Amino acid sequence: MSDPMTDVGPTRTPAYAVRLRRRYAAERRFRLAGLGAVVFSMAVLVFLLVTMTINGVGGFQRTTLLVPVDFAAANLTAPPADASLGIAIRSLEDQRLPQVIAANVSARFGADAAEQVSPDAWRVAAEHIIEDPGLLDRRVTLDLPVSQNLAAAFAGDGHADLKPLADRLAANGALTDRLDWGFLARSDATDPQLAGIWGALKGSILTMLVTLALAFPVGVLAALYLEEYAPRGRWTDIIEVSINNLAAVPSIIFGLLGLAVFLGLFPSLRSAPIIGGMTLALMTMPVIVISGRNAIKAVPPSIRDGALAIGASPIQVVFHHVLPLALPGILTGTIIGMARALGETAPLLMIGMRAFVATPPGGLTDPATVLPVQIYLWSDEIDRGFVERTSAAIIVLLAFLLLMNGIAIYLRNRFEKTW
Amino acid sequence: MSPALLILLALALATIGWIVARGRAYSFARVAPARRLAALPVYHAWFVALAIVLPAIVFIIVWGIISPGLIAQAVASSPAAAGLPAEGLLRSTMLAEARNVAMGTAPGVFNPEAERLVAPFREAIDRFNLIGAGITLVIAFLCGAAAFLRLRPDFRARTQVERMVMAILLLASLVAILTTLGIFVSLVFETIRFFGMVNPVDFLFGTNWGPDPMSSTEAVDGSRYGALPLFWGTIYIGAIIAMVVAIPLGLMSAIYLTQYADPRVRRWLKPMLEILAGVPTVVYGYFAALTVAPAIRDAAVAIGISNASSESALAAGLVMGVMIIPFVSSMADDSIAAVPRTMRDGSLALGATKNETIRRVLVPAALPGIVAGVMLAVSRAIGETMIVVMAAGAAANLSANPLEAMTTVTFQIVAMLTGEGSFDHPATLSAFALGFVLFLVTLALNFIALRVVKRFREAYE
Numbered sequence: 037m038s039d040p041m042t043d044v045g046p047t048r049t050p051a052y053a054v055r056l057r058r059r060y061a062a063e064r065r066f067r068l069a070g071l072g073a074v075v076f077s078m079a080v081l082v083f084l085l086v087t088m089t090i091n092g093v094g095g096f097q098r099t100t101l102l103v104p105v106d107f108a109a110a111n112l113t114a115p116p117a118d119a120s121l122g123i124a125i126r127s128l129e130d131q132r133l134p135q136v137i138a139a140n141v142s143a144r145f146g147a148d149a150a151e152q153v154s155p156d157a158w159r160v161a162a163e164h165i166i167e168d169p170g171l172l173d174r175r176v177t178l179d180l181p182v183s184q185n186l187a188a189a190f191a192g193d194g195h196a197d198l199k200p201l202a203d204r205l206a207a208n209g210a211l212t213d214r215l216d217w218g219f220l221a222r223s224d225a226t227d228p229q230l231a232g233i234w235g236a237l238k239g240s241i242l243t244m245l246v247t248l249a250l251a252f253p254v255g256v257l258a259a260l261y262l263e264e265y266a267p268r269g270r271w272t273d274i275i276e277v278s279i280n281n282l283a284a285v286p287s288i289i290f291g292l293l294g295l296a297v298f299l300g301l302f303p304s305l306r307s308a309p310i311i312g313g314m315t316l317a318l319m320t321m322p323v324i325v326i327s328g329r330n331a332i333k334a335v336p337p338s339i340r341d342g343a344l345a346i347g348a349s350p351i352q353v354v355f356h357h358v359l360p361l362a363l364p365g366i367l368t369g370t371i372i373g374m375a376r377a378l379g380e381t382a383p384l385l386m387i388g389m390r391a392f393v394a395t396p397p398g399g400l401t402d403p404a405t406v407l408p409v410q411i412y413l414w415s416d417e418i419d420r421g422f423v424e425r426t427s428a429a430i431i432v433l434l435a436f437l438l439l440m441n442g443i444a445i446y447l448r449n450r451f452e453k454t455w
Numbered sequence: 456m457s458p459a460l461l462i463l464l465a466l467a468l469a470t471i472g473w474i475v476a477r478g479r480a481y482s483f484a485r486v487a488p489a490r491r492l493a494a495l496p497v498y499h500a501w502f503v504a505l506a507i508v509l510p511a512i513v514f515i516i517v518w519g520i521i522s523p524g525l526i527a528q529a530v531a532s533s534p535a536a537a538g539l540p541a542e543g544l545l546r547s548t549m550l551a552e553a554r555n556v557a558m559g560t561a562p563g564v565f566n567p568e569a570e571r572l573v574a575p576f577r578e579a580i581d582r583f584n585l586i587g588a589g590i591t592l593v594i595a596f597l598c599g600a601a602a603f604l605r606l607r608p609d610f611r612a613r614t615q616v617e618r619m620v621m622a623i624l625l626l627a628s629l630v631a632i633l634t635t636l637g638i639f640v641s642l643v644f645e646t647i648r649f650f651g652m653v654n655p656v657d658f659l660f661g662t663n664w665g666p667d668p669m670s671s672t673e674a675v676d677g678s679r680y681g682a683l684p685l686f687w688g689t690i691y692i693g694a695i696i697a698m699v700v701a702i703p704l705g706l707m708s709a710i711y712l713t714q715y716a717d718p719r720v721r722r723w724l725k726p727m728l729e730i731l732a733g734v735p736t737v738v739y740g741y742f743a744a745l746t747v748a749p750a751i752r753d754a755a756v757a758i759g760i761s762n763a764s765s766e767s768a769l770a771a772g773l774v775m776g777v778m779i780i781p782f783v784s785s786m787a788d789d790s791i792a793a794v795p796r797t798m799r800d801g802s803l804a805l806g807a808t809k810n811e812t813i814r815r816v817l818v819p820a821a822l823p824g825i826v827a828g829v830m831l832a833v834s835r836a837i838g839e840t841m842i843v844v845m846a847a848g849a850a851a852n853l854s855a856n857p858l859e860a861m862t863t864v865t866f867q868i869v870a871m872l873t874g875e876g877s878f879d880h881p882a883t884l885s886a887f888a889l890g891f892v893l894f895l896v897t898l899a900l901n902f903i904a905l906r907v908v909k910r911f912r913e914a915y916e
Contacts, residue, residue: 066810070711073704257627278635284901286838292890296641351617379735382840408737
């Protein structure tokens with residue numbers, strides 16, 4: 037009698053070996069395909085970041101001309117020390133400071149160069165004078181921005197007719213690209229040489245403040261109610277379903293809501309940070325509720341039972357024990373929700389935050405723009421200078437987002453508890 | 456006084472109430488030390504503070520909404536407004552100009568006739584601000600006094616405070632319902648107005664999209680409002696091209712990260728992949744318009760297609776697909792991880808290789824979760840705005856050629872609402888109708904996806 041196991045025949049037939057090899061090859065291919073998918077996704081991310089960085093480096097620079105100016109010969113009088121910035125600049129303009137600057141440029145570099153100094157270059161000189169009125173008695177060398185056309189000629193694209201001038205000025209070292217911190221301190225302008233992102237950044241900060249002030253308390257309180265007190269029933273189900281749905285509604289729909297409801301109620305606040313903040317708060321609130329509920333759920337019941345056992349009321353249990361323990365988790369979710377709101381553009385276009393705003397908003401009700409919208413607006417400009425400025429603004433926006441996400445990850449790791 | 460200042464005033468009053476009430480509660484304890492208070496002094500304090508601040512804030516919100524109307528009414532009935540045109544755009548712009556100057560948000564009026572209205576506006580704003588502040592003070596004082604008079608040693612302040620806190624919590628969670636309702640009502644309301652001018656059948660099934668925001672509102676040409684090319688563009692870019700990119704890449708990434716990758720590598724790769732989802736869409740849009748679209752056009756020209764457009768459905772779809780990868784991958788990741796380990800081990804023990812196990816056992820078992828993830832991704836892609844606004848183009852095209860410019864629902868919403876048209880024009884209102892369709896479709900996709908996930912989760916418990 038033979039062993040049933042041997043009746044199957046020899047296992048290592050040549051056909052079997054071929055099949056096995058094929059199966060192992062398939063295994064390797066599959067694994068490589070998986071790796072390829074991950075690598076491709078990473079490569080796109082890296083390519084995107086590298087493209088933006090290469091384009092954006094130029095955006096942090098601007099082309100300036102070193103101009104010796106003889107203020108002593110110009111007979112200007114310094115504005116009174118207590119005058120406001122606007123009045124002081126106006127007083128210098130009335131004393132023909134723009135003409136003085138133009139005359140000095142043309143004396144040093146010729147009339148063709150004077151035409152190519154930015155029409156707002158005298159403001160730079162005015163700010164120097166207001167900072168140190170002593171300059172008016174001296175000869176000083178100022179770093180003045182030049183026109184976009186000359187900057188383009190210097191960079192070597194476009195404006196071939198200005199190329200000889202740019203070469204001549206560059207040859208004696210007067211025309212250079214300099215790191216431009218003013219990019220972070222100025223507001224939008226029609227000339228990329230003069231444009232900056234401070235106005236948009238300030239608008240973003242104000243909008244985010246409104247969003248945080250509205251979405252965080254409402255979101256946390258709603259999460260507490262749903263997780264700790266809500267009786268199971270139809271109402272709670274409706275609330276839960278609407279929160280989950282809101283988290284998945286396209287952002288542009290929130291823009292339509294803001295347009296129809298908020299601007300319907302407050303028509304004079306078009307493009308104000310407070311309306312933008314309210315619109316984004318409705319979008320951020322569900323994110324905070326959902327992450328808040330998870331954080332609250334993670335607090336073990338023994339904490340609640342312990343507090344209840346020594347006589348705390350349900351409200352005391354939650355506000356004295358559960359909430360402090362859940363707070364790091366809630367904060368992590370809040371930061372992620374805020375990061376999403378910071379990058380959001382479409383709903384803000386709907387409520388009118390797409391206008392050219394050249395002065396930073398002074399308050400929550402002033403017309404403002406935000407960083408992503410500024411990027412969108414600049415992306416429509418075909419000027420090479422604006423391409424660089426757009427990429428530079430994107431770098432700033434991504435830096436903020438990475439910072440926020442980094443904080444969220446740090447909080448998660450720092451406070452993650454296993455009970 | 457602005458609402459923010461009024462709220463600060465209410466908070467200041469509440470702080471005073473808090474301190475006074477706390478002192479009062481301690482005085483009870485001093486007068487009759489033998490008797491215990493029914494609640495800690497701090498609850499007496501909170502009771503009075505909440506009684507002051509809650510009605511005051513409710514009033515401030517209501518006042519913020521109604522006072523601009525009251526101011527406008529007061530100005531309109533003032534003698535200076537007698538010379539204004541009775542109705543129409545000119546009247547409202549002049550009123551708005553004068554108001555902005557009076558509020559200090561504008562340096563001067565454009566229309567010299569509006570100048571006369573500045574003074575009445577300033578006067579009315581001052582008067583109504585004073586009235587608002589006065590009523591806030593009265594309300595705060597009356598409610599605070601009523602609450603304060605209720606304080607007694609045996610007053611159960613804590614129960615009262617907790618009842619109020621519960622009410623606040625409930626209100627906070629009702630915001631979600633109010634928002635949903637607000638979205639629904641505002642969309643439905645404007646959509647009905649739109650359908651009053653344009654036949655819904657023309658809108659949903661017409662093939663010619665070309666609203667003219669400058670046309671007369673009297674005779675609306677319904678044949679210009681055929682949204683079918685928009686729906687096709689949305690589906691083609693969001694549900695076809697983007698998914699062709701996102702599903703294989705997302706699924707394979709998830710499989711690699713859960714099944715093959717070393718845990719240490721996975722710890723780095725997964726968050727890196729999630730960065731893709733965190734990049735703002737305007738950045739993707741810029742990337743698509745600046746880098747991807749020209750590259751695609753150049754490639755198309757190089758292989759002999761001469762009429763390739765610099766704005767193409769392909770560029771928008773590809774970049775959108777990349778953006779969607781992390782959504783598909785994390786959903787697939789979750790549902791693969793939810794498949795019981797025994798099923799995988801059983802398959803491996805029978806001698807199947809890893810990829811046979813994944814393809815024949817894990818993926819089929821995780822399929823409902825993966826399908827739900829794909830549906831959520833589609834819903835996200837068709838609602839995505841900035842990428843298509845910046846890269847897809849404005850031409851409404853019913854074409855299957857991915858190199859052509861195509862327009863989407865979200866693009867047209869932006870285009871219709873950022874133009875110059877007035878709110879009574881069908882072109883503007885069509886944006887709300889499009890938004891309503893988008894809302895319903897994404898809602899349906901999400902709803903089905905959540906139901907699928909729910910049923911799938913129960914299967915293994």
